Amino acid sequence: MDPVIEKKTSYVGSAIESKHRKKSKLTMKTRESLAGYLFIAPMLLGTTILVILPIIAAFIMSFTDWVFIRGVSDLNFVGLENYKTLANDDLFIKSVQNNIWLILAVPLTMAVSLVLAIIINKHVYFSAFFKVVYFIPYISSIVAIAIVYQLLFHPSYGPVNEFLMALGINDPPRWLADSSWALVSVIIISIWTSIGFNLIIYLAAIQNIPRDLYEAANMDGAGTWAKFRFITLPMLSPTTFFLLITGIIYSFKAFELIVVLTGGGPSYSTSVIVYYLYEQAFESLRSGYASAISIVLLLILLVITALQWLGQKKWVNY
Amino acid sequence: MKINVSKLMITLFMIVVGIVFLLPFIWMISASLKPESEVFTYPIKWIPDVWRWENYATVWSRDFPLYYWNSIKVTVITTVISTTVSAMAAYGFSKLEFRGRNALFIVVLATFMIPAQAILVPQFLLYMYLDLFDTHLGLILLNSFSVLGTFMLRQFFVGIHDDYIASAKIDGANQFTIFRKVAVPLVLPAISTYAILRFIWTWNDYQGPLIFLRSDELSTIPLAISRFATESGQLFSLTMAGTVSAILPLIIIFLIGQKYVIEGIAMGGVKG
Numbered sequence: 154m155d156p157v158i159e160k161k162t163s164y165v166g167s168a169i170e171s172k173h174r175k176k177s178k179l180t181m182k183t184r185e186s187l188a189g190y191l192f193i194a195p196m197l198l199g200t201t202i203l204v205i206l207p208i209i210a211a212f213i214m215s216f217t218d219w220v221f222i223r224g225v226s227d228l229n230f231v232g233l234e235n236y237k238t239l240a241n242d243d244l245f246i247k248s249v250q251n252n253i254w255l256i257l258a259v260p261l262t263m264a265v266s267l268v269l270a271i272i273i274n275k276h277v278y279f280s281a282f283f284k285v286v287y288f289i290p291y292i293s294s295i296v297a298i299a300i301v302y303q304l305l306f307h308p309s310y311g312p313v314n315e316f317l318m319a320l321g322i323n324d325p326p327r328w329l330a331d332s333s334w335a336l337v338s339v340i341i342i343s344i345w346t347s348i349g350f351n352l353i354i355y356l357a358a359i360q361n362i363p364r365d366l367y368e369a370a371n372m373d374g375a376g377t378w379a380k381f382r383f384i385t386l387p388m389l390s391p392t393t394f395f396l397l398i399t400g401i402i403y404s405f406k407a408f409e410l411i412v413v414l415t416g417g418g419p420s421y422s423t424s425v426i427v428y429y430l431y432e433q434a435f436e437s438l439r440s441g442y443a444s445a446i447s448i449v450l451l452l453i454l455l456v457i458t459a460l461q462w463l464g465q466k467k468w469v470n471y
Numbered sequence: 472m473k474i475n476v477s478k479l480m481i482t483l484f485m486i487v488v489g490i491v492f493l494l495p496f497i498w499m500i501s502a503s504l505k506p507e508s509e510v511f512t513y514p515i516k517w518i519p520d521v522w523r524w525e526n527y528a529t530v531w532s533r534d535f536p537l538y539y540w541n542s543i544k545v546t547v548i549t550t551v552i553s554t555t556v557s558a559m560a561a562y563g564f565s566k567l568e569f570r571g572r573n574a575l576f577i578v579v580l581a582t583f584m585i586p587a588q589a590i591l592v593p594q595f596l597l598y599m600y601l602d603l604f605d606t607h608l609g610l611i612l613l614n615s616f617s618v619l620g621t622f623m624l625r626q627f628f629v630g631i632h633d634d635y636i637a638s639a640k641i642d643g644a645n646q647f648t649i650f651r652k653v654a655v656p657l658v659l660p661a662i663s664t665y666a667i668l669r670f671i672w673t674w675n676d677y678q679g680p681l682i683f684l685r686s687d688e689l690s691t692i693p694l695a696i697s698r699f700a701t702e703s704g705q706l707f708s709l710t711m712a713g714t715v716s717a718i719l720p721l722i723i724i725f726l727i728g729q730k731y732v733i734e735g736i737a738m739g740g741v742k743g
């Protein structure tokens with residue numbers, strides 16, 4: 154923030170100076186600079202106070218043993234102790250593994266969305282109607298969705314299991330109540346909620362593919378599959394890549410669904426990094442330890458973003 | 472118009488798929504209108520024999536109107552502030568020349584990568600220190616500075632031809648007049664898209680109120696229904712009436728503004 158203020162004051166200073174000297178209006182250029190700083194000031198100030206300072210604070214706190222209910226005077230710097238503990242914390246490792254499983258939902262969602270996008274793009278009437286249908290879960294409150302699915306997946310009298318038993322499956326999974334099925338249930342629900350977003354992005358990308366590519370392929374006698382394989386898929390590769398990366402990053406931020414749906418349970422089977430962070434910070438009140446988790450999470454996201462920059466050049470056809 | 476038979480068949484098939492896709496919502500609405508004893512009967516009675524509107528009356532006779540008012544207040548104010556702040560920053564970062572512009576833009580953009588959960592602890596302390604904890608003002612400020620909004624709107628401001636701005640300058644307009652009278656009207660569709668999205672995201676925000684609010688009388692809808700679901704225990708029909716009440720206003724806003732929302736998402740590739 155400091156350099157900005159310095160710059161701003163120096164501009165103001167020089168503006169006043171020139172006013173005294175020439176008794177003329179401020180020069181166009183100075184006035185534009187001043188306006189520029191004023192226009193970005195609210196955003197810059199808000200981001201600095203609410204995001205940049207906190208992340209610096211989290212970084213510093215991650216090297217302390219601070220527990221929230223104890224005063225700041227009781228705080229000790231413990232070096233890398235928190236990070237060492239994390240590396241051996243089974244529950245943290247379990248949460249990281251669960252995050253990796255959640256990533257699986259991303260390509261699955263994308264595949265379903267691509268198929269739907271292709272069908273909706275050319276093969277149905279009322280395509281605007283279908284866009285709206287698939288988009289409704291995306292705009293609905295995650296809390297409400299989680300509450301509804303808790304009932305739908307209820308092990309003994311939920312409609313899902315009633316239906317499965319009617320089909321002759323006598324021993325259906327206990328879904329959210331079973332530690333080996335809970336994560337699967339979370340994955341199913343997150344696919345359902347994110348199809349709409351992926352579908353809309355794919356549809357826009359499909360509509361941007363130049364028609365003449367297909368016309369040329371038609372003249373060469375290419376079949377539907379060949380056109381899909383050699384025109385549609387490669388032309389969509391930037392979109393696919395974008396959706397993959399944002400989907401993976403988003404999967405690391407899945408917090409609200411887990412809190413309401415399972416509270417990380419049963420027995421940590423659906424705990425993810427952000428959930429474990431929340432639990433350590435606001436239930437166990439281990440502020441220092443939770444901050445170390447924050448920094449590890451940030452590093453993971455940094456690596457993914459870096460991969461995006463590198464990968465874009467390598468895998469994407471433009 | 473010639474009706475294509477295979478296209479019609481696929482449309483019918485897709486309607487069935489669409490209904491299955493929306494079954495959780497249909498079930499929710501149906502359960503919210505049943506007596507408690509019929510919620511879990513199987514085969515599912517999709518249309519109840521007697522429609523129990525009393526479920527809604529019961530839910531609404533509690534503190535629901537208050538929670539609604541809280542949500543409306545927080546969401547509307549956040550949307551107005553966030554849209555203004557983002558549009559101003561986007562204009563500054565795209566149409567005005569000043570030293571350090573690009574460097575500052577990169578700093579702002581880089582904060583996008585920081586997940587909200589990673590800074591909860593220091594934010595919590597900051598809020599305690601500034602007396603913003605357990606206030607609506609704190610909740611509003613939390614969602615008012617959107618990097619995503621700035622980034623999205625900047626792309627549209629960049630597209631404005633400089634001649635418009637130059638000619639306004641010659642007419643003697645200052646930058647704020649140019650912003651208000653020339654630039655904003657030119658990108659109004661993008662601004663509306665962002666405003667609708669910000670409205671939806673803020674209305675649905677659960678994490679903010681969960682961490683930064685304590686008093687029940689300040690609760691917004693998502694926080695209130697999650698508490699309601701835990702407290703009302705086995706009263707599932709009432710819980711469903713609560714969730715329907717929570718989702719419905721958004722679905723209505725979405726249906727009205729769906730063109731903007733869907734086009735906006737498709738253009739900006741934005742994700743909440």
